[in-house]
Every structure is written in C-alpha cells, then in structure tokens.
Amino acid sequence: MPTTNGGPEVSTTSLSGLGRLRLARPPRWHGMAETLIKILALSAIAAVILIFVFVAKEALPLFYSAVIHKEVTLRQMWLAQQWPGYDAPDHIWQPVSEIPKYGVWPLVVGTIKVSFIAMLVGAPLGIGAALWVSQFARPRVREIVKPVVELLAGIPSVVLGFFALMVMATWMQDAFGLESRLNSLVAGVALSFAIIPVIFTISEEAFGAVPRSYVEASVALGAARWQTVVRVLLPAASPGIAAGVALGLGRAVGETMIVLMASGNAAILSGSLTESVRTLAATIAAELAEVVFGGAHYTVLFYLGTLLFISTFVVNSAGDWIIARMKRRLGMSS
Amino acid sequence: MPMSTTGDAKMKMEVRDLQVYYGSKRALAPVSIDLPEKNVTALIGPSGCGKSTFLRSLNRMNELIPSCRVMGDVRLDGDAIYGPGIDPVVVRRRIGMVFQRSNPFPKSIFENVAYGLRIGGIKDRGEIAGRVEKALRQSALWDEVKDRLADNALGLSGGQQQRLCIARALAVEPEVLLMDEPASALDPIATAHIEELIDELASTYTVVIVTHNMQQAARVSDWTAFFYMGDLVEFDRTNSIFTKPTQAKTEDYITGRFG
C-alpha cells in the first residue's frame, strides 16, 4: 500500500520519498549547473574539432579554385619549376616577388634538417641524463635534479631563440668559422634545448618503471652494471623512451620561435647543415602578417599549416604504434 | 517461494525473484527472501557466492557498475525500490550502507557525519550539530572524538574510522543498515566493538550484514542466509542454521568442509 508523507517535495511514485528525516530533494539549480557543464564541455570539444576542420578548409581552395590556380598549383609547389632567369628547373620559395614562386621543398628540407640536428643532440643528452639519474643519483640528488631540469622546460622558446641569436650564433661562428651566422646548426642546437627536458622526463619515468625484479635477476647472474643497463634496462624501457623521442620529434617539427629567430630564414634548398634555412612553421610566422585574406599566398600558408599538423599527428600516431609493438614484443601489457 | 519462516515478525524488506547479471554472466540466481524488521540478518557463504551482490542490490548500489543488470522485485515497507520513476537517491536515504574498508571523506570528523545532512538540505547549524552528536553516540564514538570534531577524520585509527562511517550512515536516520563485512579489516578488539554496536543498533534499525566469518554471524545475527554460487541455499533463524541445517550444502559449509 503506497503511503505518502504529504508536503510539496514528495515523490510522485509509490516509494515515500523523504524518509524519517524528511530530507529535501536537491535544489533545482543543480540540474542547471549540470547542463551548463555539458554545454561548456561540448563547446570545447567542438572547438577542438573546429581547429582541424577550419585550417584544412582554408587550404582547400588550393585544390580547386581557378582564381588561385592562376598564381599557384599543387604541381608547381612540389615539382621543380623553370623560372625565367634561371638556368635549370629548381625548387624556389619566393612568394613575395613579381613572379610568386611557391616551391615547398626548401621549407620541408629545412624543417627536416633542423629537427634532425635537434634530435641528434637532444636525444642522447636527454636519455643519457635520465640514465644517469636512474643509475647513479642518490634519492636526494634525484629530487633536486628533476625539478632543475624541469626549469629548462619552463624557459619560453622565444628566450631560447634569443639566446641562440645573441650568443650561440656568434660563438659558433667563431668556433667553427661558419659562413652564415644564423643557420640550421644553430637553430637545431637551440631547438634541442627545448626538447631535452621532454625526452629526459619521459625516459627517466621509463627507467623507473622497469620492474626491480628484472634488474635483480641480471645482477644475481653476475652481470656488471653496464651489462645490466645495456641488456636489460634499456630494452625494457625502450617503449617509454620511444614515446619520449616521438614527443620530442613532434615538438621539434612544430616549433616556431626558436627557428624564426636563429635559422637565418633563407629558404635555401641544400644538404649542408651550416647554411641558413627556413622551416614550415617559421615561414607561416614570418609571412602571415602581409597576406591578403583569401588570396593565393594566404591559402598556401594554410596548406603549410595543414601539412604541419598532419605531420605531427602522423609522428604521434607512429610513436604510439611503435610503442604498442615494443610493449607487445617485450611481453608487457600496454 | 520466498524463504521465510517468520509468521509473527513484520517484514521490512521483501525480495522476489531477484537476479543480477554482469554483462552476460549471471551473478545471482533468482532469489526470494523476506528480511524481518529490527532484526539482524547475516549473509554468509564462500567467496564469490553472490552475498555482496545481493546486499548491494538492496540499496541500488549495483547500478553504479555499467554492465550490471538487475531484474526482479525488491520492496521496502511494501514500496518497490526499483522502477522507472524511482530515484535511487531516495532509496539510499532510507537504506544506508557501511563498506568493508572504511572510507571516510578527507574532511573533519564533524563534516563527515554532517555530510548526509547537508546534502539533504538541512541548514540549521544547531540541528546539524545535534544530529551529529546523536549519530556519534549511537556508534559509540562520541566520547573519543567529542573534543576534536574539527580534526581530520583520516587521523583516526582503523576501528574508529569504521565507527565514524557507521555514524555517518546513521546521521540521516535510515531504516535499514546494510553492512558489507564491516569488521574484516579490523583487529579483534575493534571487531568486538563493532559487534557490540550491531547488537545495540538492532533495536532501532533493520540490519543486514555480509560476513565471511561464521562465528561472527553466529554471535551477532538473529537470522542467517546461506548463499552458494549465486543461489540462496537456506535461510532460517541463526540458531537453527548453525545447529540443525536442513540443506547438505549448508552443513558442509558450516562444518568447514569447504570455504
């Protein structure tokens, strides 16, 4: 037999809702707050998706618009073109000139060069330092060193670019007798400063996550420390290290300010590491100020931006895939 | 056929054909049982027999698990607690729960006990203070904490924390108190305190307690239900179950042939 206790807050179902204490239902504004949360969250999610969609959308006219094609086409961007006044077909990036030229390869190669140098310097330093902390540092030392390295992570990239431009470039030119003061070497080394903390932090965690039993087993078999590190620790931590390296690479490819300030910003296509370069990100930063909204240059810059985030997406996903494979091979659950 | 041999006592809760599935796995076969008011009913059985699942079905805590499906009918004073229009919040105010591992909030002792009152909309400071004291007295903790109500609850010992959780549950004055192995994480002295408490609480509340400790069930309860592999095997007065069980399985479990 359903019973009700009367009063305005009573539930309309058969269960008498208030209990002995006649406690109230939650106030109505709770429901409104929950709705607000959902709205905010969905807008944020929409914004995230919107970024990818919008940037790509602004690059689309490059594919179909006849107006744009009068100035530049995809073929012209990716294949060597014969420009008046040059001996042979070449890849040239010179959008602001009487005859705009949009050869992309100098930018792509520039990006690859700078990232390569950054990884070449940054990965060994980051992994090596992490290994030192994991193997040789006492706990108290570790507690000091880790936040200190994180300080390095906290330096804004514009400051690193400033340091490279003001100090490192001159020093390197003096030390190595380089022709151009600002070049991919300077930019790459400065870029490595930015990615060392990333690789360090993740590698250090990876080393710490290796089960003690693995290490103890190796030591119990009489292995020397270096043998344990090389044969047991490094392989076991390799998924984590790979993750750190992938993250660092993604950061290197997309970094703007350091390269903008230290690479010389000359879109030269060459194999030399000591010449000035221009990267994709720096190009966008340097040229976006002067473009006509909706014009060919504008569209090409958005195209470059799309290239950038596709490549970081690919690097991150490849990193995830490699890590999953490594984990499987090592027999760990991911 | 509901398991009930209690012609005289009033039934606080009636369960008919309760089944619980986790995904496609059936954890509780159709169970029908009546729980007498202001008595202590113990649920015993080996691990995985479904006694905790059954307990959590009584206050709709099972539905927190996404893959869980509950079928059947559970009634409190004749009112169904499962149903499309019925708010689990309301159910849980009338049926309280104490967990196996004490889980006080990282707040002060006072705020822990007052939590249920505050979310129930009680604002009057005097009323809250009065009810907090009443609950702490009921759970035999008042004398030990009355001078340090503002201290963090996590600073209490294990046994005190569990009594705090009991006080917290009692503060909203439920009618039924469900206890899921409340003393299993406690030392013998603390356990004895809890058992004394259950005895006192039975005069005001209907208590259902899950325990893996048969001696505890024998000490504390008026009625005992034996579960095995998701089935309710036998339900009778505690004296009868432990001295002359009617089912062979029950006897095997009680005499320790398996556990």
Place this chain on the structure above:
Amino acid sequence: MSQVVAFPTPPPGGPPALSQGAQGQARGAESPFVRQVRNRLGDLALAISTGSAMALVLLILFVVIGDVIIHGSARFSLRFITSAPEQGMTAGGIFPALFGTVAMVVLMTLAVVPVGVATAIYLHEYAPAGSPVTRAVRIAVNNLAGVPSIVFGLFGLGFFIQFVGAGMDRIFMGGQKVFGQPALLWAALTMAILTMPVVIVATEEALRSVPRELREASLALGATKFQTVFRVVVPQGLPGILTGTILAISRGAGEVAPILFTGVAYFLPRLPATLHDQFMHLGNHVYVLSTQSPDVDATKPLLYATVLVLLILTFVLNLSAVVVRSRMRKRFAGAGH
C-alpha cells in the same frame, strides 16, 4: 626434491680453477681477469658518458640563465618594471609589455579554466565510459596538445578575426572595423584553446586519482552525482586542477607565435583599455627587438632586461606549480590508507 646437476667433465689438464665464480665458463673462455677489466671499463664508460650528458644538460641551463641574469640585471629595477619605454626602446622600462602580457593571460585564464575543468569533469564523470565518442574526444584533445603553436595563430587569424570578428563588425558595428582585426580578446581566446589540453589533462588526472570508495560512500548516503562530484571529488582533486591551471598560465605567458597576428603590437602609445584594443607583450617584445632592431647594441641592455623579466615571470609560475604539487602529495601521503 632437487635434481643432481651434471657437471661437465674436467678438461684433461686438471680440475677447473675455483675462482671462476658465478660467471664460470666451462672451458677455455676468456680468463676471469680479462672479464673483470672489461666490466670495470664498461662501468666506467657508462658512468662517464651518462654523467657528462647530465652535466651538459645542467650546463646548458646554467649558461642560458646565467647569461640572461648577468646581462639583464644591469637594467633590471623597480623603475624598469613600472615605466614605459623611451627613446626608441633604448631607455625606460617595459611596463606596457608587462601589463599587456598579464592582461592577456588573465583573460585567457578566465576563458580556459571553467571550460577546461568542465570538459574534464564531463569526460570523466558524465560521458558514457567506453563509448567511441568519448575515446575520439580524448584522442582529439591529446592531438591538440601536439599541434604546433603557429597553427593556432592561423586559426586565430582565419576564424576569430576574419570570420567571427568581421561578422561581429557587420552585425553590431555597422561595418566599422572594430573586432575584425587583431585584438586582446582574440589573442586571449587563441591562447585559451592552445592551453586547454593542459588544463583538461591535469584535471582528468586529478579526478582519476580520487578513489572510487569515496564516490561510493557519498552515493550510498543518498547524494546525487552532481553533489558527489562537487562536494567530494573536485575538492580532493583541487590541487591537481590548480597545478594544471598554473602550468597553463605559464605556457600562456611564454608563447609568442599564436599571438603574433591575433593581437600583439610592438609599440603602442597607450595601454589596452578595451577588449578590442591591441596590446604589447613581453615575448613579442623580445622577438621584435632581437630581430628587427635598427641599432642592436643600443637596445641590447633593454632587451636583456626584458628577457630577465619574462624568465622571472615564467619561473615563479612554474615554481608555484611545483610547490602546489608537492604540498598536495604531502597532504595525502600521511593520510589513512
């Protein structure tokens, strides 16, 4: 129950030497002495190589910071922080840039914290647990964290300024160009989107760290999900949320690329007074002064001092995040279970 180990038969020259130890080779392999030397050398090489890596990393940090401090402290003073630049950036202070940076960061925080925290709460507490939509959202958020900062600048320009801003001008301003150009508002919103993953991830981690038992206890007392989230879960996760917020602020103060075209200017005669004004910014100031200054030597002292101010700002923020994080760990380390 042990099995008898079959020992290799000793070589004809007599029994094997007892000093072979755990690495006992059966016959004829390298002598234990060579092995010991190899191991010692190997260990030494390991120590030296990793130690020098660590030393180099620390060296880099100290050289960069040291250089800035040494050259920047000459001009660094209270006056520097509170006065405006004079004489073509060769004298005076950088107060407008500091003001602009702070103003933008404050706006950014007002935008990103409620939205980011709400999104994390939604994802963790309300969204259906294993659904592909939730997983897709998490993937999108994680990828957003990896997007190059200049791409946000592209978005800010193309979407906020040219689309939203121009639209606002058409509708509200009768075609007059007010919002359809670089502005404090658009820069702040662009930075808010850039730092959102930081807040979301930190908040989700904080929510995840709250044990299930506490939620269960709250729900068993008759609380609704909303009450549980806001009375129990969020208060306990607050330190983590705070850490994420501070890190986002630090990132926002230091990034330059996204705001290059969305609101920042090199020199303005007045401080920004409305949302549609442009503003000066410490990082941008450093960038422009380093690369486009007509007289590098004359502006160098001001430049270094500006860098010093920027560094101090970001370091103070990062330090507070670290302090909050370690205080949080201590608070819950000594507690109960």
